[in-house]
Amino acid sequence: MTSTIRPLKKKKVRQENEKIILDAAEKVFSEAGYGGATMQLIADVAGLPKANLHYYFPTKESLYRQVVQNIFNVWLVAAEVFDSATGPAEGLGAYIDAKMEISRRHPAGSKVWASEVMHRAPIIHDYLETALVDWTNDRIKVMQGWVEAGLMDPIDPRHLLYMIWATTQHYADFNHQIETLNHAQPLSDKQWQAAKRNIKRIILKGIGVPESELSRL
Amino acid sequence: MTSTIRPLKKKKVRQENEKIILDAAEKVFSEAGYGGATMQLIADVAGLPKANLHYYFPTKESLYRQVVQNIFNVWLVAAEVFDSATGPAEGLGAYIDAKMEISRRHPAGSKVWASEVMHRAPIIHDYLETALVDWTNDRIKVMQGWVEAGLMDPIDPRHLLYMIWATTQHYADFNHQIETLNHAQPLSDKQWQAAKRNIKRIILKGIGVPESELSRL
DNA sequence: CATCATCCTGACCATATGGTCAGGATAACA
DNA sequence: TGTTATCCTGACCATATGGTCAGGATGATG
Numbered sequence: 216m217t218s219t220i221r222p223l224k225k226k227k228v229r230q231e232n233e234k235i236i237l238d239a240a241e242k243v244f245s246e247a248g249y250g251g252a253t254m255q256l257i258a259d260v261a262g263l264p265k266a267n268l269h270y271y272f273p274t275k276e277s278l279y280r281q282v283v284q285n286i287f288n289v290w291l292v293a294a295e296v297f298d299s300a301t302g303p304a305e306g307l308g309a310y311i312d313a314k315m316e317i318s319r320r321h322p323a324g325s326k327v328w329a330s331e332v333m334h335r336a337p338i339i340h341d342y343l344e345t346a347l348v349d350w351t352n353d354r355i356k357v358m359q360g361w362v363e364a365g366l367m368d369p370i371d372p373r374h375l376l377y378m379i380w381a382t383t384q385h386y387a388d389f390n391h392q393i394e395t396l397n398h399a400q401p402l403s404d405k406q407w408q409a410a411k412r413n414i415k416r417i418i419l420k421g422i423g424v425p426e427s428e429l430s431r432l
Numbered sequence: 433m434t435s436t437i438r439p440l441k442k443k444k445v446r447q448e449n450e451k452i453i454l455d456a457a458e459k460v461f462s463e464a465g466y467g468g469a470t471m472q473l474i475a476d477v478a479g480l481p482k483a484n485l486h487y488y489f490p491t492k493e494s495l496y497r498q499v500v501q502n503i504f505n506v507w508l509v510a511a512e513v514f515d516s517a518t519g520p521a522e523g524l525g526a527y528i529d530a531k532m533e534i535s536r537r538h539p540a541g542s543k544v545w546a547s548e549v550m551h552r553a554p555i556i557h558d559y560l561e562t563a564l565v566d567w568t569n570d571r572i573k574v575m576q577g578w579v580e581a582g583l584m585d586p587i588d589p590r591h592l593l594y595m596i597w598a599t600t601q602h603y604a605d606f607n608h609q610i611e612t613l614n615h616a617q618p619l620s621d622k623q624w625q626a627a628k629r630n631i632k633r634i635i636l637k638g639i640g641v642p643e644s645e646l647s648r649l
Numbered sequence: 650c651a652t653c654a655t656c657c658t659g660a661c662c663a664t665a666t667g668g669t670c671a672g673g674a675t676a677a678c679a
Numbered sequence: 680t681g682t683t684a685t686c687c688t689g690a691c692c693a694t695a696t697g698g699t700c701a702g703g704a705t706g707a708t709g
Contacts, residue, residue, distance in 0.1 A: 228676095228686070246551060251467025254667060266688050269668065326550050333543050334463060335608045343612045351613055374630035377610065381602030382595045391552045393594065395560045396568055413591035420585075421638025445656070445706095471697065483658050486698065650709100657704070665696080674687070679680100 233271055235261050241282050245323035248330055249279055276338065283331055283339050286324040287346070293317055297354060303367045304428040306357075308415050311379060315411050318387035319402075325387035351376065368423035375422060382414055450488055452478050458499050462540035465547055466496055493555065500548055500556050503541040504563070510534055514571060519583045521645045523574075525632050528596060532628050535604035536619075542604035568593065585640035592639060599631055 239261035243252045254275055258265040272278035293313040300306025318325055336343050351373075358372035386393065386402075394401055402410065415432050456478035460469045471492055475482040489495035510530040517523025535542055553560050568590075575589035603610060603619075611618055619627065632649050 232686090248465035248467050248547065248551065250465050250469070251551075253665080255665090264688050265667090266669085266690095267686085270685095270687070273668090275667065329550065329605070330465065330547065332609045333546065333605050334465065334468075336612075343609060344616075347609070348613060368633075370634065371626060371630050373613070374627050375634065377602055377606075377627075378595075378599045378631065378634060381598040381606075385594055385598030388546070388550050389594075389598075392549045392560060392564070395553075396565060396590070399561075409588060410591050410594075413588050414595065416585075417587065417592065417595065417638030418634060419638075420640075421634030421636075423637075449656090470695080472695090481658050482697090483660095483699085484656085487655095487657070490698090492697065652708080654707080655705085658700105658702095660700090662699080663697095666694085667692105668694105669692080670688105670690090672688095675685080677682100677684080679682080 229271070232263070232267070236263065236268055236271055236278070237282060237285065240278050241285075241323050241327060244279060244282060244330075245326040249334075280338050282324075282327055284342075286321075286328050287339070287342060289317060289321060289324060290328075291346075291350070294350070294354075297357070302364075303358070303361050303422060304419055304424045304431075307379065307419060307422075308432065311383060311415050311418070312411060314379070314383035315386060315407070315414070318383055318385075318390075319407060322387035322390050325384050329384065329388045366424075370422050375418075378418065382418075386410065446488070449480070449484070453480070453485055453488055453495070454499060454502065457495050458502075458540050458544060461496060461499060461547075462543040466551075497555050499541075499544055501559075503538075503545050504556070504559060506534060506538060506541060507545075508563075508567070511567065511571075514574070519581075520575070520578050520639060521636055521641045524596065524636065524639075525649065528600060528632050528635070529628060531596070531600035532603060532624070532631070535600055535602075535607075536624055539604035539607050542601050546601065546605045583641075587639050592635075596635065599635075603627060 236257070240252075240257050243257045243260055247253075247256070252275075254268055255265050257278075258268050261268070268278065272281065293316075294310065296309040296313050297306050300309060331337075331339060332343075354376065355372045358367070358375065361367050362369050362372070390401075397406070412432050416429055419432075420426070420429055453474070457469075457474050460474045460477055464470075464473070469492075471485055472482050474495075475485050478485070485495065489498065510533075511527065513526040513530050514523050517526060548554075548556060549560075571593065572589045575584075575592065578584050579586050579589070607618075614623070629649050633646055636649075637643070637646055
């Protein structure tokens with residue numbers, strides 16, 4: 216019974232503990248910020264002694280860096296829906312849906328990312344300058360192609376992209392404000408659907424997608 | 433010559449020093465977060481000894497609270513343009529312009545606000561529940577009126593408002609990311625104008641403002 | 650000029666924090 | 680079973696931080 220597991224036992228322990236620590240760290244960093252978070256609090260949330268964190272992650276900064284990198288990967292995966300699309304209604308619509316889903320399921324990650332960028336990205340500076348720049352330029356070209364094909368109005372794709380990022384991430388980063396304005400209640404399933412529908416409708420109609428294609432939202 | 437000033441000299445000193453400290457604090461809080469900011473660093477930026485800060489502001493938290501309240505007032509003033517408007521094109525257009533101008537001139541304040549809300553508004557909780565809720569409900573009624581008057585599509589005003597907040601504040605909160613994506617350069621005058629124009633066009637067209645009214649952007 | 654309130658600050662303190670380490674426990678493996 | 684690599688942790692340390700305070704400077708007031 217243990218024969219197949221035994222050789223992996225130790226490796227599994229490492230894998231599991233790193234996950235526990237990273238989850239706790241993401242939560243604490245998102246709630247307190249990098250400076251406000253303490254290794255002791257992360258340890259308490261993880262249910263481990265503080266020294267154990269330092270066994271897996273030598274410094275607070277290395278732990279934080281790993282958290283941010285994980286989030287960036289989530290972004291990238293979500294963006295894949297963008298690529299297989301044939302036009303703005305499909306591509307941007309799916310992208311907005313995917314980002315809203317992340318904001319709903321993964322708000323802590325979004326907050327850590329926002330906090331990092333707001334503070335001039337001291338830790339992931341290089342990521343922004345390479346991976347993000349490349350990714351962005353690629354999508355801008357795609358959207359530029361849509362403009363030239365007459366599939367959308369001659370909008371500057373850059374500002375369109377910022378608007379999508381801003382709006383979708385707002386539902387994660389400012390979820391406390393949104394809940395406060397919703398009678399102190401989290402958004403219900405219906406309200407999340409309504410949010411997605413409103414956002415997609417305004418943006419897609421705003422860039423010139425014909426009304427006939429909007430009905431499917 | 434000094435006769436008119438003399439009786440105010442001491443009061444003026446207080447006023448000036450409080451302003452110097454608050455400006456320094458806003459800058460440092462926005463760059464480091466509440467937990468990452470130190471009274472020593474704020475003192476250095478202000479060019480005053482640390483003990484002097486504690487003379488005017490007894491605790492770090494009281495200083496921070498004052499910074500956040502000042503920002504909230506800036507928001508409120510900017511929102512006044514909303515009210516004198518006769519319809520969405522004029523009202524929302526002016527509101528977007530005003531908020532973009534704040535994002536450009538006052539990014540540090542926006543970041544402090546964002547950080548505070550992201551961390552569940554521990555300091556200004558009561559503000560959100562009273563002032564912000566009241567303000568928001570009032571504007572929603574105005575927009576609801578516009579919908580009923582047929583001046584805009586039947587959009588949920590709440591999500592429209594969030595979209596405007598998110599997009600305009602994004603240019604302050606994520607200015608580092610935007611600059612990184614702009615060849616490490618701050619946006620020029622022209623680029624700021626283009627940003628405003630793109631945002632207003634997408635949102636206003638997206639909610640059904642007729643093309644004829646968009647040409648004036 | 651004398652008195653008083655306000656303003657200012659170097660030196661100091663208690664506490665909290667990131668990080669270390671020696672030594673012990675556990676499991677893989679020969 | 681003995682050896683080795685990995686895992687675990689209580690106790691400890693150096694440093695940084697928010698905050699205090701006694702005493703001095705400055706300007707208002709009468």
